[in-house]
Amino acid sequence: MSDVTDAILAWRRELQLSGGVSADEMAELESHLVQEIESLEKSGLRADEVFVIASRRLGHPFELAAEYSKNHSLMSWRRPARLALWGALALQAMTLCWSAILVALNDFDLWILMSGPWLRNASYIAQWSTLGFLWWLAENPNGSVARSLAWAEEGLRSTRGALCLAVGTIVCFVLGTVSLRLLLQSLLNRQRIQTGVPQPFDIISLDMITQLVLGQLAWILPVVVLLVILVRAEQRPSIAKLAMH
Amino acid sequence: MINKELMAASSEPVVLAILARGESYGYEMIQRVRELSSGEVAWTDGMLYPVLRRLEAQGQIESEWRTAENGRQRRYYRISKLGRGELNKKREQWLCVSSMLTQLWEPKSCPT
Structure with a gap:
């Protein structure tokens, strides 16, 4: 599980770098990612495979940040x-x-x-x-x-x-x-x-x-x-x- | 596969309609959408969250962080009165489009 934890931390950093996503929004995305990982683990996949699939389903951090920033610019x-x-x-x-x-x-x-x-x-x-x-x-x-x-x-x-x-x-x-x-x-x-x-x-x-x-x-x-x-x-x-x- | 533009346009009524049936959280809503569309939605899961933010900023939904049964923090959403009104309006618009297209696509009866 520590590999997955590291991967989640790296994913968080990348999302942070992309900017435009608040701490609250990040916590929510992370909660989703963790739940997806847990659900995939039950299907017997390897930990590293599980993270790749879960993070891909959620979307690339840059894509996510861009999507949020559209929201912000709309209301900015x-x-x-x-x-x-x-x-x-x-x-x-x-x-x-x-x-x-x-x-x-x-x-x-x-x-x-x-x-x-x-x-x-x-x-x-x-x-x-x-x-x-x-x-x-x-x-x-x-x-x-x-x-x-x-x-x-x-x-x-x-x-x-x-x-x-x-x-x-x-x-x-x-x-x-x-x-x-x-x-x-x-x-x-x-x-x-x-x-x-x-x-x-x-x-x-x-x-x-x-x-x-x-x-x-x-x-x-x-x-x-x-x-x-x-x-x-x-x-x-x-x-x-x-x-x- | 439903294209991204159409999915983006329908995302707000979909979210409101799901929440009109009871409170829910992001992961559960996405599972529901996936289930209902039989995986025909060309949308990454994360795209739902900015929509939730937008609806919340517009006062159509409300959210609250709570501890789930598994001990984790989870953000639960519920529809507001304003959201219900908006959902009714959107419902009428979509039904209008759907009925128009259904009529246009009605198979022609064979001349006998």
């Missing part, structure tokens, strides 16, 4: 790009929620404080860390985040789903921005009446709201459009098409 840039776009949407939604919480808490001082450079940076760091954490969760293919994303992307593949996301996002962000600004304005007015001191951002005109909404849409829309394009590009060619060639 599209998956991170899609995650980044989902992240951008999530980040914007998080900012909106965070501001809404502050306004709802009626805590104008905190809002001003949060607008200061230190706390603003700290809140950015917190947001980006949350995003990073979500990304990490999404990378675990069995996690609920990955599953929700897969579910959402499945929905995006239909025209209705894509339209729903586009319209839904626009409506949410427009309503969110407008209501937030109006809430803030009423809060500021109340503060001014109470204290008699003019507050910064005292006058929030309609123009400013329009500007803010347009500013939001200017980058939310391309994000949504890009996301839809990327998700739909991932669609595999239909089997019917392939078979008819």
Whole structure:
């Protein structure tokens, strides 16, 4: 058996050299190889013959690595790009929620404080860390985040789903921005009446709201459009098409 | 012998269909494919694993390392809800192709 063990180790090294196969994937291939060897040994073949047949059935390490790398190249840039776009949407939604919480808490001082450079940076760091954490969760293919994303992307593949996301996002962000600004304005007015001191951002005109909404849409829309394009590009060619060639 | 392109195209529905009948692991799935195709598949065993990875990344199947009866670590796969939906879609497509070809290849009745 030691000859076979050596042969398996050599096979592992070769697979490692071919690159593109993760440790987890390698362990799975090795588990297959070992099981095939054990099953062939029962047929009375010599140990060296058994390894040759089993490794040949599994495929040459270079072929295997090439097959895996096709997988990786298929997902190498599209998956991170899609995650980044989902992240951008999530980040914007998080900012909106965070501001809404502050306004709802009626805590104008905190809002001003949060607008200061230190706390603003700290809140950015917190947001980006949350995003990073979500990304990490999404990378675990069995996690609920990955599953929700897969579910959402499945929905995006239909025209209705894509339209729903586009319209839904626009409506949410427009309503969110407008209501937030109006809430803030009423809060500021109340503060001014109470204290008699003019507050910064005292006058929030309609123009400013329009500007803010347009500013939001200017980058939310391309994000949504890009996301839809990327998700739909991932669609595999239909089997019917392939078979008819 | 089924050619590589056709086998590659059918690999995903085959894997999903096997897993729809219950959880399984790579070696067992390959034995099943070999058995069902009577060895007519021009595919090395290792080619199944990248397909499993891809399906898992797409959320159609889920996997888990567990200790098998023989004490070895083995990766078990099962189909997800998303995978079941995908399998139904693929099933319709394949049945459509198969029915089309069956009709085209129907032997002509002999003129009497």
